[in-house]
Amino acid sequence: MMSRRKKTSRRGFLTGVAVSAATVTTAELLKKQEADAAEENHNSAVNLQPTEFDFTQKSAAFQPDKIVDSACQFCNSLCGLKVHVKDGHIINVLGEPDDPVQAGGLCVKGPMMTQLVYNRFRLTHPMKRVAGEKGSPDSQFEPISWEEALETIAAKFLALRDAGDARAIANKTSGRLPRGTGSLVGRYFTLLGSPNDTDVGPVCNDAGGNALAWTFGLGNFTNGYGIDGATGKEDLGSAKFFLFLGTNQAETHPVTFAYLLRSRATTKAKLVVIDPRLTPTGAQADEWIAPKPHTDLALVLAMLHHIVTNNLYDAAFVQKWVLGFDELKKHLVSNGYTPEWAAAITDIPATKIKSLAKAYATTKPAAIFCNAGISHQLGAFDTYRTLAFLAAITGNIGINGGGCNFMHNTWPGGLNLPSIKGKTPKKDVALPVGPDYFAESILTGKPYQLKAIVTQGNPLLASSQTGKVQEAYRKLDFYVYTGLFMEESAYYADIILPVTSGFEMETVYMRRDDRAIRWQKQVVPPVGESKPDWHIWIDLAHATAKLDKRNRPQYWTENFPLAWKDYGNLWATFVANTPGMGGMTTERMSKRSEPLRWPCPSVDHPGVSTLYLDHASWYSAAQALNPQNKGKRFLTPSGKVEIYTPEMQKQLASAGHAALPIFYTHPEVTGRHPTIEYTEQLVKNPVNPQAFTHKVKLGKVSSGEVHRQYPLMGMTGRSSVVHFHSVTHWTYTGKQMNGVRLVQIHPKVAQAAGINNADEIIVESPRGSIRGTALIWEGIREDTIFVPNWFGQEQKMAQELRTPYYEAANQLIDNQYYDNLSGQQAFKCFACRVKKA
Structure with a gap:
């Protein structure tokens, strides 16, 4: 292993302040930080401030031939990019000045998009394995044509299908994909007869969207950045209280976080950051609270207990719009989920929990933000549900400046294509949606064995227990890797397919967390023989048509028209077939400086900023999503926020859970706590009903033995x-x-x-x-x-x-x-x- 070890200056580190009380104001820590920095030799600091003069003005070398509107693909801030091109080469990347949320800003990553285009390590042509053990750096590959690559894949898939084993074929998507590629993958797998077209959600943030859908009706970030076009008012910028749990937006969503900070400078909104470590986000907060990892569920249950038992909830909103409040109150009291109880688990003083609960409940509008710090817990769905309860009972849902803003929720629930022509095979039940169950299936054959996999990500880095995943992919019969570089997973592949980077295609790529999307135009031609992902699946369908002895070629070709390779045509197809997208036309999208939010049912609709807002623009959008939503504010079966219903209880109990979550945590949290046991029984997953899941038992106390x-x-x-x-x-x-x-x-x-x-x-x-x-x-x-x-x-x-x-x-x-x-x-x-x- 190559190693470079250089002593790092302690300037900027926090010194002299012990973090053992689990809660401290950032002002105390940062005051000490500044004092320490002042004592050091400032001559060692690097001055990164630019000169006050711009010496590129009127420079012939830096005058672009054209400026192309594109978008950054490195996070869900979805920054607009002004890409400067001269003589066919990218020479500069600037931010979009006409987007009031972005305000022309970029973080360090925006210009790095260019480094994906001009990179000597790029994959430039399809390859096949010719020698070497799978996974070995000594693996040898040789270039092949796209025709040979796709026909090799199609032949393998058809052979498994014809042997009655279509379910042995799987795909796993990635967040890097252009929007809508997953719809094409799902269409191909439907024609093939496999249920295992899975997405990136279990290693990203699916749990938040799942919990929102069960509680409010849609699985999406509830509020918007910037002006609400329907009301003309600031949405998230008008919040008076920001509660951040497990989200480090200063590093993960820096440009949209900067918008929140600019707004806060005007509103004087309080920012509380809950995270076991002080991050750059916490450094901006009025208060940083450091709970024990994986104990957020206890904290939120205790906040709910304090709010309901001290009448701090919004009684009028609860009476009109919430189902299950009485059951929730009884649940919290009977289980003793008091702040004192939570203090012993979270290591946060009971007085602090009470003051936090009161501040959130009595400062309206208040906005909750969460990200992977909550999603990447084994009780993620239940924790997010309790956070949704917190917003609901305080009346902080369906108002500008409030909501449950759980990052990275899928936008929208799906991009629909026209109905498939022809009769499709019956699908089996899919494998469990997590924890990347592919490895378990390959190694044990339970509940059945995968034999062929395509991935658009890098499972050798993304999946837990890497050694087990390595063993599985070595034993996998057939693996297709698609990507930009020879990543770790590529060395296990039988076929490697090169894809384009963002500047090499016209598309809609990432979406902003608030359901906003931005059109991006192609800047430069594809590198080498690389193809956009949606082209690969269309071409694979046509390759399959040539080899399929069971179906006429039209079974594949008519369901994958070549016209869809033009992304404008593909997007127009999505708009025509997806509820709530009628106003998001190719023409409208391609002309905007600002992204446009879904739902947006017509070209004269501004797009919905605040979901569930008691306003005509929301009711029209809700009805466009489904005619049965007419007159509904919340899109649940009852039309209200659903904390508890007997039907919900029955559904969740089938997998070992409950509509009203009990506290449990990871067995490797220090101390002895209620935890989880996984049974051998596979049941239909109530949250993801297309798939199996293991039924669980909750409540057994952990032994703590591992911490010896x-x-x-x-x-x-x-x-x-x-x-x-x-x-x-x-x-x-x-x-x-x-x-x-x-x-x-x-x-x-x-x-x-x-x-x-x-x-x-x-x-x-x-x-x-x-x-x-x-x-x-x-x-x-x-x-x-x-x-x-x-x-x-x-x-x-x-x-x-x-x-x-x-x-x-x-x-x-x-x-x-x-x-x-x-x-x-x-x-x-x-x-x-x-x-x-």
């Missing part, structure tokens, strides 16, 4: 603002600025282990070990460490910049622990220990 050898709790997550999953590790800027895995450790833990700042260390869990560099950081709980993920052993840019190659962080995480309803993997708690390398 592994006394710490580890979390994984985004390493810094410069990175977005693994793709940015293939850019010069990404590896230059953050190519070393910096593991955050509290000073007391480091001292006990004999670890100094910038030492190379080893993190061990019961599953395995990984290496990193110690970053001694007082802004983290003493019992917790933070391990950045998305580093991998095949990221060749590391050699370019002399940074280390790293094992996948997910080697540390047990893949048996997951949310059996949403499929979310539990990345936010694993028992571990650290030692000096």
Whole structure:
């Protein structure tokens, strides 16, 4: 392993403030930080301020031939990009000045889009395996034509189908895909007869959308950034209270977070950040609260208890719009979910829980924001449900500036294509939606065995318990990898397909969390023989048509017209067939400087900013989604917020859960707590009814035995603002600025282990070990460490910049622990220990 070890200045680190009381104001910490910085030699600091003069003005070399409107694909801020092109080459990337939310801004990642285009490590042509063991860096591949590649895939799929084993074929999508590609994948799998066309949700943020759908009727981020076109009022910018749980938006959504901070400067809204470590987001907060990892469910249950027992709820809203409030109150009281009870679990003082509950309940409008810190828990669906209850009983749903803004919810629920022509095979029940059940199926054959897989992501970094996934993919009969680079997973592939980056296609790619989308135009031609993902699936359908002996060619070709390869035509098809999209035409989208929010049922509709708003624009949009919604405010069966109904209870009980969640947590949380047991019984998943899931038993108290050898709790997550999953590790800027895995450790833990700042260390869990560099950081709980993920052993840019190659962080995480309803993997708690390398 190559390694570069450089002592890091402690300037900017927090010193002298112990983080053991689990709650402290950021003002106290940052005041100490500033004092420490002032004592240091400021001559060592690098001045990054530009000169006040712009010396590129009127420079002939920098005058673009054209400026192309595109969009950044590195996070869900969905920044508009003004891409400057000269002589067919990209020379500059600027932000969209006419978008009031973006305000012309970009984070460091926007210009890095260019580094995906001009990158010597890009895959440029299809390849097939010719030698070497699967997974070995010595694997050998040779270039082949697209025709040979697609016909090889089609032949393998048809052979399995004709053998009565269509369910043995699976696909897993990725967040990098242009919008609508998943619809084409689903169409192909329907024609083939396999149920296993799965998405990226279980490693992203499905649980929040699932919980919102069950409680309010739609599984989407409830409010919008900027002006609500229907009311002319600020939406999220008008919030008076921001409650952030497990979301580090300063690094994950920096531009939309900057909009919230600009608004807060005017409204004086309070910002409370709940996270086991102090992040750049927490540094902006009025208060940072540090609970024990994986105990957010206890905190929210206690907040609900304090609100309902002290009459802090919105009685008028509850009476008119909420079902199940009385059952909720009885549930909270009978189980003793008091702030005092939660204090012993979360390590947050009861007085702090009470004051937080009161501040949220009595400051309206109040907006909740959550992200992977909640999603990546094994109780994610239940935790998100309780957060939805919190907004509902305080009347903070269906109002500008409020809501449950759970990041990365799918937009919209699906992009629809016309009905399939012809009779399709009957599908079996799909595999469990998590925790990336592919490996379990391959290795055990339970409930049946997968034999052929296509992926648009990098499962060797994304999936828990990496060693198990490696073993499975070595044994997999046939694997197709699609991507930009020879990532870790590519070395297990039989066929490799190169795809285009964002600047090489006209499409709608990422969407903003608030259901807003932005059209992006093609900037430069595709690199080499790479193709956009939707082209690949259309071409695969036509290759399948040539080889299918069971169906006439039209079975495939008529359901995948070549006209759809023009994204404008494909988008127009989606608009014509997807409820609530009538106003999102190709012409309208391509002319806008601002993104447009769904639902948007007509070309004169502004798009919905606040879901469930008691306003005519919402009621018309709701009816466009489904005629049965006429007159409904909430799109549940009752038309009200549904906290508890007998039918909901029956459905969730079938998988071992309840409409009113009880507290449980990960068995590797320190101490002894109610936890989860997975039975062997496979049942129909009530949240994802197309799939099986394991029925669970909740409430058995954990033994705490694992902490005899592994006394710490580890979390994984985004390493810094410069990175977005693994793709940015293939850019010069990404590896230059953050190519070393910096593991955050509290000073007391480091001292006990004999670890100094910038030492190379080893993190061990019961599953395995990984290496990193110690970053001694007082802004983290003493019992917790933070391990950045998305580093991998095949990221060749590391050699370019002399940074280390790293094992996948997910080697540390047990893949048996997951949310059996949403499929979310539990990345936010694993028992571990650290030692000096």
